[in-house]
Amino acid sequence: MTTFDDLIAAQERVEPRDDMPDAYRATLVRQIAQHAHSEIIGMQPEGNWLTRAPSLRRKAILLAKVQDEAGHGLYLYAAAETLGVSRDELLDALHGGKQKYSSIFNYPTLTWADMGAIGWLVDGAAIVNQVPLCRCSYGPYARAMVRICKEESFHQRQGFELLQTLSHGTEAQHAMAQDAVDRWWWPALMMFGPPDDASTHSTQSMAWGIKRFSNDALRQRFVDMTVPQAQVLGLTLPDPDLSWDAERGSWDFGEIDFTELYEVVKGNGPCNAQRLGARVQAHEDGAWVREAAAAYAAKQTQKGRDVA
Ligand code: FAQ
Secondary structure, three states: OOOOHHHHHHHHHHOOOOOOOOOHHHHHHHHHHHHHHHHHHHHHHOOOHHHOOOOOHHHHHHHHHHHHHHHHHHHHHHHOOOOOOOOOHHHHHHOOOOOOOOOOHHHHOOHHHHHHHHHHHHHHHHHHHHHHHHHOOHHHHHHHHHHHHHHHHHHHHHHHHHHHHOOOOOEEEHHHHHHHHHHHHHHHHHHHOOOHHOOOOOOHHOOOOOOOOOOOHHHHHHHHHHHHHHHHOOOOOOOOOOOOEEEOOOOOOOOHHHHHHHHHHHOOOHHHHHHHHHHHHHHHOOOHHHHHHHHHHHHHHHHHHHHH
16 A cells, blocks of 8 residues: 555655645645635735726736636635635634734735736745645645646736836836835745744655745745846846855845744734735625525525435
8 A cells, every 4th residue: 555655755646535644734734724815815915906007908917817816715725625624714714813824915015016016026936936836745735836826927927017117117107116126025035934944844844745945945046036037127126235146156145134024924014904804804794695605505405405
């Protein structure tokens, strides 16, 4: 019989029917739930600008992006459910503050250029972090990530194109784009999590093939990918210590203020209360929809039984 250890050693997929250690299951629930929560809370900062998009084209693009994030949440909640938790339990844990969502969504979106900076930097960081998750050892998570990454790639390009337009527009538009990049750069670097020596889960998650690379390795990959793109955009990344290290073949960058990450994760970021409050309110407002859907489903099941 193939055991869990055999599957991991052979780099094969673990599926819901397979035996797995409780700690592996718990780690996956924690990470997938946090990821799913990030997708649905992540709809808020951009959703905030749907009614203020500067043209019909921009509005249609932004609407599609925000809807994609809802879809990602659905795939991820479904993947978590294969591990034996219900969506209600996961949402309760989010609303009660027991499970986290990404730090990045606790920052405000102050101008239209923030839609570009989120697409370019936040979705860009998400892609770097998530492409390796397509090879995650847990089948349902890995398969969900394939489609998510394809969509994130469109999101990143739309953000880049938006910033490109602003950066090469009027002086005021260029300044707005630069200001957005100034505000989102460091929080985007923090999305990758604490530095490797402070990351509690990385070693075990990598041994299990959940994570394929460490937080710092992915952060470096993101910096190396993004610096040349900033040059094309004609925008400056707000780090005086950025410099090319020919020996490493990578960009050196300045020190990250991780106390800011820890504060935001603890709930003390600029928008934590607002984001969670809006989520709980939306959940309460949607109670009648869930009740109606459940009543309809029960009726259909009964009808099926009556016919049989
Ligand atoms: N924010 O031991 P590690 C998106 C926590 S992209 C909040 O290194 P791990 C797309 C961590 O949970 C964003 N908490 O943890 C989008 C742990 O706490 P715990 C979502 C963070 O899991 C774009 C503790 O710190 N992406 O949504 C953060 O091995 C635009 C110690 O950390 C994902 O979730 C943080 N940034 O590595 C949507 C990707 N960093 O649980 C809408 C999947 C760390 O013990 C609009 N997740 N923590 O209490 C992952 O890859 C990993 O979970 C990491 C963290 C890399 C985030």
